Amino acid sequence: MDEDAGSMKRVVNCGAGAVVTKSIGLKSRGGYANPTIVELEYGILNAMGLPNPGINEFGEEIKKLKRLNAPIIGSIFGSSSKEFVELGKKMQSYGANALELNMSCPHAKGYGLEIGSDPKLVKEITSKVKESIEVPIFVKLSSNVANLGEIAKAAEKGNADGIVAINTIKAMKIDIELKIPVLANKIGGYSGKAIKPIGVRCVYEIAENVDIPIIGVGGVTTGEDALEYIMAGASAVQIGTGIYYRELDVFKKVCKEMENWMKKHSVKKLSELIGAAHL
Amino acid sequence: MNGPSIKSIIKTTKETKDVKTFLFEYPGEIAPGQFFMIWIPSIDEIPMSASCINKNIKGITFRKVGEATNALFNLKEGDKIGVRGPYGNGFELKGKKILFVGGGAGVAMIAPAVEEAVRKNISSTVIIGVKNKSEIFFEDRFKKCGAEIYISTDDGSKGYKGFASDLTKELLSKEKFTSVLTCGPEIMMKKLLNICKNIPFQASLERYMKCGIGLCGQCCMGEGLRVCKEGPVFDGKMLKNFEDFGVYKRDAAGRKVRV
Numbered sequence: 130m131d132e133d134a135g136s137m138k139r140v141v142n143c144g145a146g147a148v149v150t151k152s153i154g155l156k157s158r159g160g161y162a163n164p165t166i167v168e169l170e171y172g173i174l175n176a177m178g179l180p181n182p183g184i185n186e187f188g189e190e191i192k193k194l195k196r197l198n199a200p201i202i203g204s205i206f207g208s209s210s211k212e213f214v215e216l217g218k219k220m221q222s223y224g225a226n227a228l229e230l231n232m233s234c235p236h237a238k239g240y241g242l243e244i245g246s247d248p249k250l251v252k253e254i255t256s257k258v259k260e261s262i263e264v265p266i267f268v269k270l271s272s273n274v275a276n277l278g279e280i281a282k283a284a285e286k287g288n289a290d291g292i293v294a295i296n297t298i299k300a301m302k303i304d305i306e307l308k309i310p311v312l313a314n315k316i317g318g319y320s321g322k323a324i325k326p327i328g329v330r331c332v333y334e335i336a337e338n339v340d341i342p343i344i345g346v347g348g349v350t351t352g353e354d355a356l357e358y359i360m361a362g363a364s365a366v367q368i369g370t371g372i373y374y375r376e377l378d379v380f381k382k383v384c385k386e387m388e389n390w391m392k393k394h395s396v397k398k399l400s401e402l403i404g405a406a407h408l
Numbered sequence: 409m410n411g412p413s414i415k416s417i418i419k420t421t422k423e424t425k426d427v428k429t430f431l432f433e434y435p436g437e438i439a440p441g442q443f444f445m446i447w448i449p450s451i452d453e454i455p456m457s458a459s460c461i462n463k464n465i466k467g468i469t470f471r472k473v474g475e476a477t478n479a480l481f482n483l484k485e486g487d488k489i490g491v492r493g494p495y496g497n498g499f500e501l502k503g504k505k506i507l508f509v510g511g512g513a514g515v516a517m518i519a520p521a522v523e524e525a526v527r528k529n530i531s532s533t534v535i536i537g538v539k540n541k542s543e544i545f546f547e548d549r550f551k552k553c554g555a556e557i558y559i560s561t562d563d564g565s566k567g568y569k570g571f572a573s574d575l576t577k578e579l580l581s582k583e584k585f586t587s588v589l590t591c592g593p594e595i596m597m598k599k600l601l602n603i604c605k606n607i608p609f610q611a612s613l614e615r616y617m618k619c620g621i622g623l624c625g626q627c628c629m630g631e632g633l634r635v636c637k638e639g640p641v642f643d644g645k646m647l648k649n650f651e652d653f654g655v656y657k658r659d660a661a662g663r664k665v666r667v
Contacts, residue, residue: 130625130632132662139632151625151662159660163453164445166619168410168492177618180626182662306414307449307488373623377632 130372132181134193141199144381149367150191152204152231153220154240155212157183162313167302172321172348173370174302176236176314179206184219191223200226202267208239210250210257217258217266227264230254230289233271233296235318241296246274248283255287265290267344272324272331273299278338291342293367294335295328321370324348329361336362336404350374352386359399360406410621412447412490418465420485423545427471427513428481429459434466434491439498440521441612441641444468445620447490448483452476455617455636457517457591458494461524466491469516469545495620496640499610503586505531507579508555509600511572511592512538517612518591519546523553533558533579537572537592541565573599580607594667598654601647609644615657626658 130136137148160180167174181187184205194201203225205216217228232251234241244250245268255268268284270277272295281292297318302311310316328347335343345358346367355366371379387399396402415432422428438461446468447453454476460467472481483489499521506525510518515536525532532555538544539562550557559567560575568575573596576588580603587608590597597611615627615635622637629635630650633642647653656664 130623130628132625133628133658135630136625136628136632136634157661157663160618162451163618164412164447164490165453166621166624167412168621173623175619175624177624180618180661186663302411304412304414304490307490309449311412311447311490313452370623373621377622 134190143377147200149202150204152206153181153184153187154206167311171323172319174317174319176312176317179237188223202227202229204229206231206240210254213254213258214261217262221262221264228266230268233269235299242271248279252283252287255284255289259288267291267293269293271296272327281335281339285339293344294331295347322348332363333361352383359402362404410492412492414488415491429469431467435464438494440524441498442494442496444491444493448479451479459516461520471513499641501525505585507533507585507588509535509590511596514592522555526554535572577603594654610641612640
């Protein structure tokens with residue numbers, strides 16, 4: 130979802146507190162051939178290939194959302210700080226309330242993770258974007274790195290307003306009848322229930338390394354999942370694949386379940402729980 | 409879990425020079441109008457409505473129009489395809505008398521709906537709309553199941569000379585139908601929507617799809633309605649609110665292109 134104004138509106142009507150757009154680049158990209166997705170027992174594997182209409186055409190979609198009752202977080206991907214800055218400026222001018230810098234797509238050559246695994250680049254891109262725009266910026270990181278704490282610190286040093294973790298995890302599905310990978314791109318990113326423990330660990334690790342807010346992502350399907358991320362150190366969570374498990378009103382359902390848990394445990398403010406699992 | 413399951417093509421039938429039907433084993437319930445994602449290994453994966461629905465055997469019927477359908481067309485009995493689904497909602501078959509309008513290859517997915525309607529004792533009339541008589545398929549199948557059949561050809565080589573939408577207009581002025589169900593070129597379906605005015609109307613739409621399971625947003629119409637999930641069949645009320653219906657669709661990059 131979140132490729133056009135209509136679907137973003139619907140997601141907000143289904144209880145989302147904010148929407149993150151599809152990741153948008155400078156030029157239009159068709160993405161990879163199908164199959165771009167595989168339904169697996171414990172999660173979803175995808176390799177879309179960053180399909181998007183290009184920043185100029187996407188502007189129209191955001192402008193249509195002027196009266197939306199929720200902030201729009203414009204997700205952007207580029208191959209250099211120059212590209213990120215140009216994209217950020219445009220997103221801001223269309224009316225995005227914040228930016229998410231995608232430095233973690235696990236399967237797009239020259240983009241995403243190829244940038245997000247180098248702390249120097251992460252810091253440089255983050256600070257360049259921060260210098261040239263006013264809205265808050267969040268850096269989306271991947272678990273597919275050995276030095277996550279260091280990379281999170283680099284984003285913080287680049288003056289990021291927050292960190293988003295995690296993106297999908299590099300994975301593959303082979304069809305044993307045909308003896309070939311199912312995804313046209315062979316390798317994809319794994320999301321859904323299976324990756325939640327990895328996401329929680331990453332958020333916990335990032336929280337030990339930085340002081341800026343963290344947005345937790347990866348397998349959030351229930352209110353309990355969201356609370357786990359919050360106790361690991363997240364101030365908010367994102368949901369994508371959860372739509373697959375619990376339909377579009379997963380957002381309302383998760384909020385309700387969190388409320389119920391808080392009532393039962395006499396917790397008045399969610400902020401009391403942020404990072405509660407850190408001793 | 410619903411990953412693609414690998415199926416051997418157990419029967420191929422050439423319906424016209426560029427339309428084929430493939431049958432494969434696929435047990436389970438399917439509503440007429442629902443679709444599969446068909447994987448042509450190493451080539452592509454595309455949505456395709458079921459054209460044959462039996463207890464254990466299902467089928468697809470398609471015209472070769474691009475790289476994927478060309479590759480599919482060349483497969484033979486015994487060759488393997490991946491199948492996942494069924495997905496989407498399917499037609500709602502109710503009322504006393506239904507008019508089915510199939511345009512071109514759209515006739516394929518209308519067929520199981522007609523058969524199901526007849527089984528439910530609904531009086532069923534079918535319009536097969538094609539450019540010329542060489543493109544007609546499933547005529548015998550409709551006759552056999554007990555539906556009344558009309559044919560329109562653009563060039564008049566068989567049946568009514570003109571568009572299926574014009575023939576529909578004529579029929580509607582003579583007979584009373586409780587609903588009109590259609591699948592075919594979007595321009596035709598849009599015309600039908602306008603012609604049908606207050607008659608309950610359902611149309612099966614086609615959009616570029618990636619996931620088929622309601623996640624990627626590629627096939628959204630109107631306010632976030634997913635052709636793969638809330639569709640592919642939409643009723644007249646919804647269609648009237650889709651500003652993109654009959655006007656534009658989105659390409660793989662999500663750019664708007666004319667229908």
